[in-house]
Amino acid sequence: DAGVTQSPTHLIKTRGQHVTLRCSPISGHKSVSWYQQVLGQGPQFIFQYYEKEERGRGNFPDRFSARQFPNYSSELNVNALLLGDSALYLCASRPHLGIGSSYEQYFGPGTRLTVT
Amino acid sequence: AQTVTQSQPEMSVQEAETVTLSCTYDTSESDYYLFWYKQPPSRQMILVIRQEAYKQQNATENRFSVNFQKAAKSFSLKISDSQLGDAAMYFCAYRSASDMRFGAGTRLTVKP
Numbered sequence: 001d002a003g004v005t006q007s008p009t010h011l012i013k014t015r016g017q018h019v020t021l022r023c024s025p026i027s028g029h030k031s032v033s034w035y036q037q038v039l040g041q042g043p044q045f046i047f048q049y050y051e052k053e054e055r056g057r058g059n060f061p062d063r064f065s066a067r068q069f070p071n072y073s074s075e076l077n078v079n080a081l082l083l084g085d086s087a088l089y090l091c092a093s094r095p096h097l098g099i100g101s102s103y104e105q106y107f108g109p110g111t112r113l114t115v116t
Numbered sequence: 117a118q119t120v121t122q123s124q125p126e127m128s129v130q131e132a133e134t135v136t137l138s139c140t141y142d143t144s145e146s147d148y149y150l151f152w153y154k155q156p157p158s159r160q161m162i163l164v165i166r167q168e169a170y171k172q173q174n175a176t177e178n179r180f181s182v183n184f185q186k187a188a189k190s191f192s193l194k195i196s197d198s199q200l201g202d203a204a205m206y207f208c209a210y211r212s213a214s215d216m217r218f219g220a221g222t223r224l225t226v227k228p
Contacts, residue, residue, distance in 0.1 A: 033216070042120075042207050042218030043161070056215070088159060097213070107153075107161035 002026070004093050004108035012114045013081050021076040021111045025093030031055075032074040033105065034066055035090040043090055049074055050097050078113075086115045120210050122219035129198045130227050136183075137193045137222050139208030150184065151209040152193045154202075155221075164206070167191065200226050 005024045013019050025032050031050040035043035048056035049068035063079045072093075078085055089112075094105035119142045129135035141150070152164040167175045167184050175182050179199075183192045195202055203226045208219040 035218075040221075042122075042209075042220050044218075045216050090161060092161075104163065104166070106163075109158070109160050112159075 004091055004106055006091050006108040006111050008111060010112045012116060014116055015081055015083060017081050018077065018079050019081060019113060021089050023074045023091030023108060025072050026106055029093035029095050030072055031094050031097055032068055032072065033092045034076045035092065037088040037090055039087070046076070055097060081115045083115050086113060088112050120208050120217050120219040122208050122222050124222045126223045126225070128225040128227060131198055131200060133198055134194060134196045135198055135224065137206050137224070139191045139193070139219055141189050141191065141210050143210065143212070145212045148210060148212040150191045151211065152182070153207045153209060154204045155207060156204040165193065198226050200228060202226050
């Protein structure tokens with residue numbers, strides 16, 4: 001089975017621009033989460049979606065938004081890019097919400113965003 | 117808010133030896149999971165081991181085992197018989213029903 005896929009792999013944008021990152025979860029997984037990982041740091045939680053509804057939000061400004069589609073794929077949008085938005089953006093999917101062992105999440109390879 | 121602290125930015129171990137990576141966390145919740153993830157230079161985050169907070173028995177996965185001290189809120193990872201392929205960033209993580217947090221990571225170097 002295919003794992004979590006993300007596109008694009010790398011992206012270079014200019015300050016002030018807008019970016020859209022995409023994630024396709026593992027088949028059958030209904031929950032998608034987004035994380036920002038700045039170089040040298042651990043991932044920071046941005047959003048969690050389940051069944052197309054936002055179920056969790058980290059401490060990120062309103063410039064960050066996301067949505068989940070009927071096929072459970074997801075987009076992360078960032079407006080008015082800042083230099084500090086340069087990071088690896090990770091997507092993770094899992095079958096359902098909850099914290100049972102059967103609800104483990106699996107990460108994609110990430111999208112490396114560079115803002116110049 | 118829950119926090120996860122990894123106090124060792126870097127660790128090194130000789131091939132075939134044992135190394136322990138430290139992690140402490142802070143939470144007021146009673147129901148949660150703890151994890152160790154490995155992130156090689158290829159950047160794919162890979163789950164190494166998980167521990168349910170309600171289980172007293174320490175989790176073990178082949179050469180990887182944890183020392184979970186719930187009262188002390190400590191969750192260390194022991195890697196036995198270290199291999200060159202174990203070299204990576206290791207992240208300790210905490211997950212509850214509503215939140216997931218990662219530590220800052222420990223870079224593990226394995227010396228041949």
